[in-house]
Amino acid sequence: GLESRSLTRVLKNMEEKGLIYRKPDVNDGRSVRIFLTDEGKRKKEVSRETVLAFNQRVRSVIPESKLNVFFDVIEDIIKIIESNNIYENNPAPLYDKSFASRIQLGNFEDDMPKIKDYDWTIEVVVENLDIKKIVFDQVEKYRTPGTLITSNTSGILINHMLEGRSEDFQKHFCGTHFFNPPRYLKLLEIIPTKKTDPEITDFIMNYGDLYLGKTTVLAKDTPAFIANRVGIFAILKVIESMQKLGLNVDEIDKLTGPVIGRPKSATFRTSDVVGLDTLVKVANGLYAGLPNDEGRDTFKLPDVVGKLMENNWLGDKTKQGFYKKTKDENGKRQILTLNLETLAYEPKKKAKFATLEATKTVDNLKERYSMLFAGKDKAGEFYRDSFYALFQYVTNRIPEIADELYKIDDAICAGFGWEVGPFETWDSVNVEKTVKKMEETGYKPNQWVYDMLDAGITSFYTAKDGIRHYYDIESKSYKAVPGAEEYIILDNIRENKVLWSNSGSTIFDLGDGVLNIEFHTKMNTLGGEVVEGINKAIDMAEKDYRGLVNGNQGAQFSAGANLGMVFMYAIEQEFDEVDFMIRHFQNTMMRVRYSSVPVVVAPHGLTLGGGCEMSRHADVIQAA
Secondary structure, eight states: OOOHHHHHHHHHHHHHTTSEEEEEETTEEEEEEEEEOHHHHHHHHHHHHHHHHHHHHHHHHSOHHHHHHHHHHHHHHHHHHHTTHHHHOSSOSSSSGGGGGGOOOOOTTTSGGGGGGOSEEEEOOOSOHHHHHHHHHHHHHHSOTTOEEEEOOSSSOGGGGOTTOOHHHHHTEEEEEEOSSTTTOOEEEEEEOTTSOHHHHHHHHHHHHHTTOOEEEEOOSSTTTTHHHHHHHHHHHHHHHHHHHTOOHHHHHHHTSGGGTOOTTTTHHHHHHHOHHHHHHHHHHHHHHOTTOTTGGGGSOOHHHHHHHHTTOOBGGGTBSSEEEEEOTTSOEEEEEEETTTTEEEEOOOOOOHHHHHTTTOOOHHHHHHHHHTOSSHHHHHHHHHHHHHHHHHHHTTTTTOSSHHHHHHHHHHHHOOSSOHHHHHHHTOHHHHHHHHHHTTOOOOHHHHHHHHTTOOOSEEEETTEEEEEETTTTEEEEOTTGGGSOOHHHHTTTOEEEEOSSEEEEEEETTEEEEEEOSGGGOBOHHHHHHHHHHHHHHHHHOSEEEEOOOSSSSBOOBOHHHHHHHHHTTOHHHHHHHHHHHHHHHHHHHHOSSOEEEOOOSOBOHHHHHHHHHSSEEOOO
């Protein structure tokens, strides 16, 4: 079942391990015959015995009626392995294909002793507490005392895993929930138990941030922790609001994508990518495990989801879900959308709303929210209903899942790819006015929000001396977000540190004699206004300052030159203008290169064309 590249790699690996050897075929000089070595024969026999023992064990613990389902799952796993998925997945799970050599396969019987040589062992087996305990018995047997042992569970309470464990194990054990796919989603939830050494918790929080590049969030040991608890509620509330307002799949994905700072996959496309069965499993677990949650009914899945499960329409893994890829009569690829009323697939429909049309020219997400919430059409109704419910829900989760509100925002942004979290979104639409509108539609936040407003505090976040602060419920005052003092957030100094600006760029005084030039055009493209800003910043820095930083906090650093202007001049055959633009841009890049003060460029995300060129000319690149 392996393609030739995979087979060659497997054979090479087996040969290096001394399991096979090759001989030329005496009947055909061009061919090679492969033979098992004595070690290979032994391994083969062990493998055969292991498979038989495994078969017997499976039949002893799984009812006959469930065996077909179990073996179907095993077949799926084998297909995934044989399809060489780690190399071919899109998006790629590895930064570089060569990194696959860092991954070694093993089994719990032959290879578990190897963990004695490692500092950190992470359990990532099936979500079954009994099976996890069996694995932990083995880990306990071979791990070196004092080494870290953590669980990547997303649905089992961490404290339930302590039973039968030694004191040293308990002291060095906690939950480390990496969001999947870990290369792309930054969230790492750290869940200590009542027995975890606080020094261990602090170490993993710092290590995850500093060395793994994660957004580490300290979570309480509650069902689904922070991100999934809030994120799954938000998704299911979207479906609930959709049904209430008679909207369809295409309309919802239009309303819940980039326009509100969410991924392009929005709601239903995300479900297809992740797998509907995954969503169902988490939602069912939350419904069963949260009998006292006021939002529990939202976790009760609608009938249509049950029908999709019955039909095995789980998304990409079954080739169809809320969407289905197919070909028309001309063989052209097309994507069909599921009609949730008829359960028939139909051509995609273009979703149009007056509210969305009105916000097309508004690039600032927080400014856009006010317009979306004020919409008079179904889009506006949808945003108010779904967000008001979310606002109510997150206020009731403190202190249940987290003591500080910023942890909820951090977790949902890093785990679900939102640009702004629930509390920050609420700030952008005026907390005080929104509370009154929520009450009019049947939603009511927790009492601590009223207490905050009564004390004259009207936002969940504020900036003081350039450092971000959050409202602390226990002390009823603002506190600095931990670690915020280590970062410069341009929005936090925008009010009193701006020295110069035009329509495409802004120059800030960062302190210590250093300036910062920020771009804020569409996708931070480099047009005339940005080039003017760069030259102005260098002029100012060379005259009165010690250095210049070129950095911004947009979604992308820069998509390169504004080719729209070049195209327009070319169409009109204004070649002198094109020549001037190119020369002026290149002269500006040379100013970056040869400036009399150091120039640091801080690229992130998309850094194309001129953005890349400017980075290469910098004295220092500080990439993120």
